[in-house]
Amino acid sequence: MQPLIDNARTFGRRPEEFARLAEGQAPEVLFITCSDSRVVPALITGARPGQLFELRTAGNIVPPYASERPTSEAATIEYAVEVLGVRDIVVCGHSHCGAVGALVRGDDLDAVPAVRDWLAHATPRPAGPAEDPEVAEGVRSHVLTQLLRLRSYPCVERRVAEGRLGLHGWYYEVHTGAVRSHRARTDTFEAL
Secondary structure, eight states: HHHHHHHHHHHOHHHHGGGGGOOOOOOEEEEEEOTTEEEEEEEHHHHOTSSSSOOOOOOOOOOOOTTTTHHHHHHHHIIIISSOOEEEEEEEEEEEEHHHHHHHHTTTTTHHHHHHHHGGGGGGGOOOOOOOOOOOHHHHHHHHHHHHHHTHHHHHHHHHHHTOOOEEEEEOTTOOOOOEETTTTTTTTEEE
């Protein structure tokens, strides 16, 4: 914890670097990814403050849209699309994902009921070999499921139909730093 505290103490000593951020934000991308500490969107993309609007959830899950019981995730997506006017949404899964791994293996999650119930939003269960520590196949199929789920959000569906919003599926390899993007025409994940 101490290195984090030390950095926080010196971080605010450069106000000239951050003054323009007080004027507002205009990110072009909503980046939806896992809460995993090894996945750092700004590090992966090289983004500076104000360039990415981030949504981090366990397993980069996009819950089903339900207007009668809105979720924090739905509010974040709607705000990014309707208020900020992002032009692209990236759903980025990653290798060695504990959430997707638990789903692929069919782990008993009764000891962590909130996690178990949250992961129920990931349906259908991601495919892939249970013995693969990278859970690569499972993560990639899970990313595509979340992209489909995003399309069920009215604001996303409308903007995509108007050609004003692009949806992208990424797979980040924790152990190499490589990023692969889903290509719809070949239904494969290829290096960026």
